[in-house]
Amino acid sequence: METEVPSLPVEVIRYILSFLSTSDRKEASLVNTAWYAASLDRSLQKNVIYNLQASSACLESVRDLGWRQSPSVALRNFDGVPISNTVIQSIMLHLAPILENLSLRGSYISESSFVSLITSCYNLRGLDITGCNCLFMSGILLSKDKSKARMAEALVNLQELNLSNLSYLSDQTFNRLTECTPNLRKLSLASCHITFGFDPYRGMSVFNSSAVLSFSNILHFINGQAATLKALNLSRTTITNEAVWSIVQVAGLCLEELVLQHCRDITDEAVSAICACQPGLTTLDLAGCSELTGKSVLAIVSYLQCLESLSLSRVRNITDSVLKDLATIPTLQALDVSECYQVNGYDLIRGLASPKAGSKLLRLNFSCCTMVKDSCVFSMARVLGGRLRELDLTSCVYITDASVCAIVYHLKGLTVLRLGWCKEITDWGLQGMIASNNDSESYSKGDDEFSRSFGNMGFFAPPTYLYEEPEVITESDIEASKEQERASLSSLTRLKELSLTACTKLTDTSIIKEIRFEELRTLSLSMVREITDESFISITMHCRSLERLSLSHCNRLTDQGLIGAASHLKKLTHLDISCCDKITSQMLKVLMNECKWLKSLDVSMCGGLTVADIEQLQLLHPTLTNVQARCLGGDDLPLTL
Numbered sequence: 001m002e003t004e005v006p007s008l009p010v011e012v013i014r015y016i017l018s019f020l021s022t023s024d025r026k027e028a029s030l031v032n033t034a035w036y037a038a039s040l041d042r043s044l045q046k047n048v049i050y051n052l053q054a055s056s057a058c059l060e061s062v063r064d065l066g067w068r069q070s071p072s073v074a075l076r077n078f079d080g081v082p083i084s085n086t087v088i089q090s091i092m093l094h095l096a097p098i099l100e101n102l103s104l105r106g107s108y109i110s111e112s113s114f115v116s117l118i119t120s121c122y123n124l125r126g127l128d129i130t131g132c133n134c135l136f137m138s139g140i141l142l143s144k145d146k147s148k149a150r151m152a153e154a155l156v157n158l159q160e161l162n163l164s165n166l167s168y169l170s171d172q173t174f175n176r177l178t179e180c181t182p183n184l185r186k187l188s189l190a191s192c193h194i195t196f197g198f199d200p201y202r203g204m205s206v207f208n209s210s211a212v213l214s215f216s217n218i219l220h221f222i223n224g225q226a227a228t229l230k231a232l233n234l235s236r237t238t239i240t241n242e243a244v245w246s247i248v249q250v251a252g253l254c255l256e257e258l259v260l261q262h263c264r265d266i267t268d269e270a271v272s273a274i275c276a277c278q279p280g281l282t283t284l285d286l287a288g289c290s291e292l293t294g295k296s297v298l299a300i301v302s303y304l305q306c307l308e309s310l311s312l313s314r315v316r317n318i319t320d321s322v323l324k325d326l327a328t329i330p331t332l333q334a335l336d337v338s339e340c341y342q343v344n345g346y347d348l349i350r351g352l353a354s355p356k357a358g359s360k361l362l363r364l365n366f367s368c369c370t371m372v373k374d375s376c377v378f379s380m381a382r383v384l385g386g387r388l389r390e391l392d393l394t395s396c397v398y399i400t401d402a403s404v405c406a407i408v409y410h411l412k413g414l415t416v417l418r419l420g421w422c423k424e425i426t427d428w429g430l431q432g433m434i435a436s437n438n439d440s441e442s443y444s445k446g447d448d449e450f451s452r453s454f455g456n457m458g459f460f461a462p463p464t465y466l467y468e469e470p471e472v473i474t475e476s477d478i479e480a481s482k483e484q485e486r487a488s489l490s491s492l493t494r495l496k497e498l499s500l501t502a503c504t505k506l507t508d509t510s511i512i513k514e515i516r517f518e519e520l521r522t523l524s525l526s527m528v529r530e531i532t533d534e535s536f537i538s539i540t541m542h543c544r545s546l547e548r549l550s551l552s553h554c555n556r557l558t559d560q561g562l563i564g565a566a567s568h569l570k571k572l573t574h575l576d577i578s579c580c581d582k583i584t585s586q587m588l589k590v591l592m593n594e595c596k597w598l599k600s601l602d603v604s605m606c607g608g609l610t611v612a613d614i615e616q617l618q619l620l621h622p623t624l625t626n627v628q629a630r631c632l633g634g635d636d637l638p639l640t641l
Helices: 010-017 024-028 033-040 059-066 082-094 111-119 145-154 169-180 217-225 241-248 268-277 294-303 320-328 346-355 374-387 400-410 506-512 533-542 559-566 585-594 610-620
Strands: 050-054 073-077 101-103 127-128 160-162 186-188 232-233 258-261 283-286 307-309 334-336 364-365 390-392 415-417 440-445 446-453 497-499 523-525 547-549 575-576 601-602 626-628
Touching: 010 024, 024 033, 050 059, 059 082, 073 082, 111 145, 111 523, 169 217, 217 241, 241 268, 268 294, 294 320, 320 334, 320 346, 346 374, 415 610, 506 533, 533 559, 559 585, 585 610, 610 626
Parallel strands: 050 073, 073 101, 101 127, 127 160, 160 186, 186 232, 232 258, 258 283, 283 307, 307 334, 334 364, 364 390, 390 415, 415 497, 497 523, 523 547, 547 575, 575 601, 601 626
Antiparallel strands: 440 446
16 A cells, blocks of 8 residues: 655745746645645745736735735726725735735826725835826825824835826925835836926925925935935936936935936036945946946946946947946946947957956846947857856847857856847857858958858858857957857757847747747747747747747747647746737637636737627636737727727
8 A cells, every 4th residue: 555645844845936936836836735835925925026907806816815925016007996996995904914015006096095005004115106196186195194194104114115207296295205204215206307407495495395396305305314215216307417416415325226217417427426426336227328428437437346237228429448447346247238339349348358357247238239249249158158147139230140159158057148130140040050151251340351251051060269268259260160069049948038039030940949948938039930830839848937928920820830839838928929910719719718827918910800809808808907909800909908
């Protein structure tokens, strides 16, 4: 007689679950009651955000989340209709006491419902009311002392407050709200209408305007909150150099994170002041600050020796030469120079390869840097080696199969790889080979001319310099040995996200053979027009963890392929099959029966579907909360049903 195998202790199961992704934990929780109980542990819920819609179907979910002790919830599409109020009442009853993070982003919730909901949440650490303009339109939010006192009691431990994109936020309502948050560490006022150019109070210390949100009032708040405030976001505002100078010089203020995206009025002088006065910054985001030059980079290198993440995206005056010294920042882990059109990467790689280099980059973004070529990618791959985790080369239009060979051989630790719109990449590259042709290609760098000729049609393995000690490679080095062992795309076994959007030379040949990743969560093959049902079925069979899949404009896909693949997509939550004309309503029925977790579906401009098909789909599957269905049957539905 077989003896019953004893179950594992809950502590052991909980430890195992801590290594799994959210979707894998869902599957593991179905093993038995012990695993389900272990999956409810509060420590496993910290980084999970549950999205709730204003619908009757969510009422049961709210009760279940309360039992699960889920600390983070985002409410979507809430307004003043009765069902929204009913769901809010249920949240107050079952979830409010345990909530730590609450997002109401873009909701049209009433002031009374907002106050009732927040005052019932005594453990809030983060509150996001981005775009909730209806709360501030009247100007009477928290105007009653009783309501304000209850709010202050509930928000005493609040650490993060997001007030972005609030058109009607004034000094008066800002003060009422922030006076309830004495321990605030992170504040976002991105896209708010802040007056920097004049002082409506003419030097007086009373800030009570109900019409404007003034910088003088915000500065007064920062002075009072300097001891606790660590992160500030003033993106997409008209902040000036003088305002930046005033903020960073506040006594006792020690910022760790500063985000100034698309603040087009600040210059190098402002960045120099930031670096000199706030040397403890670990995150600095200057994306889209178009007036900045290389002087800002030099200031960053001189002062910010604790910096971990730097974004210079769309700072188009930045040249490659000034990036070299960034490699001397010992803590730098993430660098974004996307859409910096003068950057080719050579000097940055030289800096990383130098003996003085201290940074250990984990994430690198060269997206839309059109001067980046194969030689830069070869050098970067060899210098950074297995430690790089995320690489974005989207729209680096001159890179070829040679770059792919370098990436797959050297960057074995990659979890994110984006090669969208790199149209020179072919099946050869994904399979670790470089196709040859009869053309000689000429390159120039400085005063030197380089050329390469691949001879007759055939292929050769990655050149020998892939395996040598790190140094900066020139274009002439690409013509090398044909005898070395090669690696293919499938050797990147840790990939969780892969984008090959608009790599139009790819076909079933490489897709079937190489896209086989057990841990892959996100895949985009949009506009790869040559792939067929065969490759799609192969992908779903070998990538069982897929959660997001984009196949837009893949015109050769049919119902047969999607129906055959649906049974393997148990974890799928987002699917884009827009502009796939051979898709019909038959596929949708099978898809919804097999993909129980599907939340978002894009079938825009699918010629085989009608408006009636989508309406029927929505009626039968209320959990499908986001459907993009434009231009079906000659009609144009709203963007989101």
